Amino acid sequence: MGAFDELVASRERPIVTAEFPSMDGGDLDTVAEAVDRFQPYVDAVNITDNPAAHAHASNVSMAIAVKQLGLEPIMQVVCRDKNRLAIQADVVGAQMHGVTSFCALTGDDVTAGDEPEARRVFDIDGPQLVSIMRTLSDGTYLSGRSLKHHRELLIGAVENPFAPPAHVRVRRARMKVDSGARFLQLQIGYEPEKLEAFVEGCGDNGVCRDAAVLPTVILTKSAGALRFMESSVPGIHVPGDVIDRIASAADPLEESYQLAREQAAHALSLPGIAGIHITDFRHDDSVHRLVHDLRLGPAFSTEGATTHASTTRASTTHTQTA
Amino acid sequence: MLRSLLPIVEHAVKGPVWDCQMCGQCVLHETGMTCPMTCPKTLRNGPCGGVAVDGACEVKPEMQCVWVKANHRAENLPLLPQSWRDEIGHLRAPVNNSLAGDSSWMNLVSGADRKTPSGWKGSE
Ligand code: SF4
Numbered sequence: 061m062g063a064f065d066e067l068v069a070s071r072e073r074p075i076v077t078a079e080f081p082s083m084d085g086g087d088l089d090t091v092a093e094a095v096d097r098f099q100p101y102v103d104a105v106n107i108t109d110n111p112a113a114h115a116h117a118s119n120v121s122m123a124i125a126v127k128q129l130g131l132e133p134i135m136q137v138v139c140r141d142k143n144r145l146a147i148q149a150d151v152v153g154a155q156m157h158g159v160t161s162f163c164a165l166t167g168d169d170v171t172a173g174d175e176p177e178a179r180r181v182f183d184i185d186g187p188q189l190v191s192i193m194r195t196l197s198d199g200t201y202l203s204g205r206s207l208k209h210h211r212e213l214l215i216g217a218v219e220n221p222f223a224p225p226a227h228v229r230v231r232r233a234r235m236k237v238d239s240g241a242r243f244l245q246l247q248i249g250y251e252p253e254k255l256e257a258f259v260e261g262c263g264d265n266g267v268c269r270d271a272a273v274l275p276t277v278i279l280t281k282s283a284g285a286l287r288f289m290e291s292s293v294p295g296i297h298v299p300g301d302v303i304d305r306i307a308s309a310a311d312p313l314e315e316s317y318q319l320a321r322e323q324a325a326h327a328l329s330l331p332g333i334a335g336i337h338i339t340d341f342r343h344d345d346s347v348h349r350l351v352h353d354l355r356l357g358p359a360f361s362t363e364g365a366t367t368h369a370s371t372t373r374a375s376t377t378h379t380q381t382a
Numbered sequence: 383m384l385r386s387l388l389p390i391v392e393h394a395v396k397g398p399v400w401d402c403q404m405c406g407q408c409v410l411h412e413t414g415m416t417c418p419m420t421c422p423k424t425l426r427n428g429p430c431g432g433v434a435v436d437g438a439c440e441v442k443p444e445m446q447c448v449w450v451k452a453n454h455r456a457e458n459l460p461l462l463p464q465s466w467r468d469e470i471g472h473l474r475a476p477v478n479n480s481l482a483g484d485s486s487w488m489n490l491v492s493g494a495d496r497k498t499p500s501g502w503k504g505s506e
Pocket of ligand 1: 420421423425429432433434438440441442446447448449450
């Protein structure tokens with residue numbers, strides 16, 4: 061078990077994960093620069109798999125590079141581009157290079173990307189992929205054929221608390237945890253009441269106990285970025301008043317940061333939450349600033365442990381009274 | 383004879399009512415009598431994270447998400463046995479693509495529609 065795996069199991073302090081930038085060529089120095097930017101502040105980074113249906117350097121190649129550079133990769137795998145054979149081959153191949161954390165996603169449709177003419181695959185879906193990853197972790201392929209060598213994998217999944225139907229999202233989170241997910245990264249959202257309701261449901265059905273639930277906080281620069289997400293990114297809704305708040309601010313850049321900071325603080329205040337996932341579209345020192353302001357992550361591990369102990373206690377009480 | 387005739391009869395019955403896609407392993411009773419193969423991503427365990435706030439499909443915004451509809455109907459359709467209502471929350475196995483085009487009635491009788499690869503563990 062690696063350090064990230066242990067932290068997911070112990071949750072002795074809040075977990076911080078972040079989205080690693082996707083790359084379009086270059087060399088390992090480009091990857092190393094990005095690794096250096098994140099390493100001191102996060103526990104692991106998500107290596108995306110053709111995000112928003114745009115082709116980039118592959119998840120397998122990037123996960124291996126990041127692992128070799130000493131940062132823990134969470135290799136995302138989507139169901140849109142490959143069938144069950146290719147997906148299993150990717151997971152097993154990456155694992156041979158020491159990649160042991162994976163996150164299963166259904167994936168955005170091809171129509172969300174710049175090659176909408178592509179054939180969509182979806183041979184399997186997100187919850188099935190979680191289960192297949194567990195099969196691989198236990199030492200066989202889906203067919204039942206044995207793997208010669210295998211290691212235990214840390215499997216995660218995603219869920220969108222902001223998309224309807226709300227009660228089905230809570231049930232689907234449980235389905236993924238029952239299938240083998242030990243952490244759950246949540247979709248970006250700007251409706252705190254929906255997040256609260258989801259987390260409460262996940263407290264009631266034991267998801268927060270059985271998996272590390274990590275809401276996503278997104279660092280943006282302007283109202284334009286929020287408008288883009290509202291109009292063009294599937295499954296993300298940004299209410300008008302949030303966009304107006306940034307648009308009318310004297311300093312939209314600073315206001316955008318404050319918005320993310322408030323979101324992170326709110327998410328971390330919810331009983332049962334294990335940490336946060338950060339998506340950074342600012343590409344400045346904001347990830348550092350955010351973990352510093354909230355005293356989170358590896359750089360603040362001692363203080364974090366104290367703060368989090370009270371959160372965990374609150375969550376236990378919550379589960380019992382539910 | 384029966385093997386070649388049944389798919390034609392099945393499609394004639396289920397096509398107009400449920401837009402049956404003839405996957406050969408029918409789960410209509412588990413999904414509020416809503417065919418999951420009409421989801422553009424053919425998800426057996428939806429809905430995906432792309433559903434719009436108003437319940438519209440990510441891929442085809444002009445239609446309601448198949449899984450929003452399926453869940454609504456599993457909860458609200460009259461006369462469904464309780465076990466059918468509950469089954470929508472169970473993890474369904476990956477589609478057996480070799481059964482496409484077969485009659486699911488035939489595969490129900492033979493049990494072929496419930497056979498899963500031996501490594502499949504579901505959500506135990
Ligand atoms: S929104 Fe619903 S119908 Fe559309 S692809 Fe996603 S699950 Fe399928």
